[in-house]
Amino acid sequence: MSGGIHTAFDLSFTHTEGRWARPGSWIGRDFPDVRMFQEIAVTAERAGVDLLFFGDGSGIPDTWRGSIAPAVEWGIQWPRHDMSPIVAAMAGVTSEIGFGLTYSSTFMHPFYVARLLNSLDHVTSGRIAFNVVASTRSADAANYGFDELMAHDERYERMAEFIGVCRALWRSVEPDAILRDRATGRFADPSKVHPIDHRGRYFSVKGPLSAVPSPQIEPVLVQAGGSPAGIRTSAAFVELAFGFGGSVAAQQRYRTALDEALTAAGRDPARVGILWATQVIVAPTAESAAARRRDILSFWDEEAVGAHLSHNAGFDFSGLPREFRLGDLAERIRAAQATPGGLVGMLVDTYGEDHRISRADFFEHGWRHATGLDHTLCGTAESVADALEENFAATGARGGYMFSSPLATPSGLADVAELLLPELRRRGALAPRSAGSTLRERLCV
Incomplete structure (x- = not known):
């Protein structure tokens, strides 16, 4: 090339x-x-x-x-x-x-x-x-x-x-x-x-x-x-x-x-x-670039984030427990023949499969991932x-x-x-x- x-x-x-x-x-x-x-x-x-x-x-x-x-x-x-x-x-x-x-x-x-x-x-x-x-x-x-x-x-x-x-x-x-x-x-x-x-x-x-x-x-x-x-x-x-x-x-x-x-x-x-x-x-x-970035955040709420993340993973994240291990979530996604890439793959890559994460923190990451701002x-x-x-x-x-x-x-x-x-x-x-x-x-x- x-x-x-x-x-x-x-x-x-x-x-x-x-x-x-x-x-x-x-x-x-x-x-x-x-x-x-x-x-x-x-x-x-x-x-x-x-x-x-x-x-x-x-x-x-x-x-x-x-x-x-x-x-x-x-x-x-x-x-x-x-x-x-x-x-x-x-x-x-x-x-x-x-x-x-x-x-x-x-x-x-x-x-x-x-x-x-x-x-x-x-x-x-x-x-x-x-x-x-x-x-x-x-x-x-x-x-x-x-x-x-x-x-x-x-x-x-x-x-x-x-x-x-x-x-x-x-x-x-x-x-x-x-x-x-x-x-x-x-x-x-x-x-x-x-x-x-x-x-x-x-x-x-x-x-x-x-x-x-x-x-x-x-x-x-x-x-x-x-x-x-x-x-x-x-x-x-x-x-x-x-x-x-x-x-x-x-x-x-x-x-x-x-x-x-x-x-x-x-x-x-x-x-x-x-x-x-x-x-x-x-x-x-x-400064103007940062202002444009802030404007994007006003659009997304949990329903929009959840719809985006779940669709792209092929897995419904609405039923996540209050806290869970990242490796267990990745395995559940694979078992559903969905893809553990995307947000979940990124989190596993960053924190490891044994990392425990709260539902609230997962959706905080998900919010930044859905907007692409991460x-x-x-x-x-x-x-x-x-x-x-x-x-x-x-x-x-x-x-x-x-x-x-x-x-x-x-x-x-x-x-x-x-x-x-x-x-x-x-x-x-x-x-x-x-x-x-x-x-x-x-x-x-």
Whole structure:
């Protein structure tokens, strides 16, 4: 991966958790007005951002107290639309920036996803990335006919087969199969169009893909699994990883684990970067940045926090006892086939499994975690750039950052584009712009 910091904007929650109401939000436009996203795309491309990313989930959070009411009332990770039509519209007003879309290998069928992403790669002239996820949320599972979550490791077994089928489909029509010979009327060479005849544990797909090969042949493949099973699975195909971690030590452990898995899979770790999920508040002065940070706190109450935490863990935290051991909670979450990462993983990493914590202290940590303020870089462009450069060097100097903002949209991300990125560019910290025409050439070569 080319040296220097690559950047992405996370647009997954531009309209949730109160961002729609804060000072600096759009007036007269509401989600999902396509013009909002076109404006963000133009601003981000002008600033030199490499990728616009959309996470996804198809269920309304209902894990907290078994009800959708808190999430609906407070707009917690809801509403969520399929953003593929929005991406097509953003592609029409840009020429270089890439677009990352998320689909679940746990619930979706690989033929549908492979065909959809092939079409979008054509529409965007080769600027699509595919974030494949193993879903952990019961609200999503219920919408696809699942009464309970699939076992954790089985989700990754299904992901491996899912990606294998997608990649076979994307390559089932050879790049030079299309002839378009006007003299003879022959459209394509049948000898270069191949059924895949896949029969596996989860999928049976005859193929070939009923589509013309796209500019990238296959989209840039992205994954964010942090568990041992997730890392092992993604090492076979991932071109760009999304990373989390509440501390430099946790980020370094993830980088090491991913490098070891890539090596075991016969791949060069130097060619796989990590975009670290990073929430930022940037302002002209430290005082104004701190004031913006304080404004965020007024939105969250326990119901909003509980809905957010429970949904993302796939575990209902409303029944926690007055005091408990962190390791016992992590084990209960694993037994429910949910994920002990996120807040619980961070607390275990910080305090250890034997640490006892009160319910009140857990939700105090949860409040800071849900707002993102426990891991938000807040300050001037100069101070935030200092922190990013130091962190980039400490975590392998391969990849970069996927920025999100807890502030109103579009002002929060506009500050990143107009204040932070020019400062990083002035320092020579950003990755040089590639002359390539596709996202893969710009981001992964």
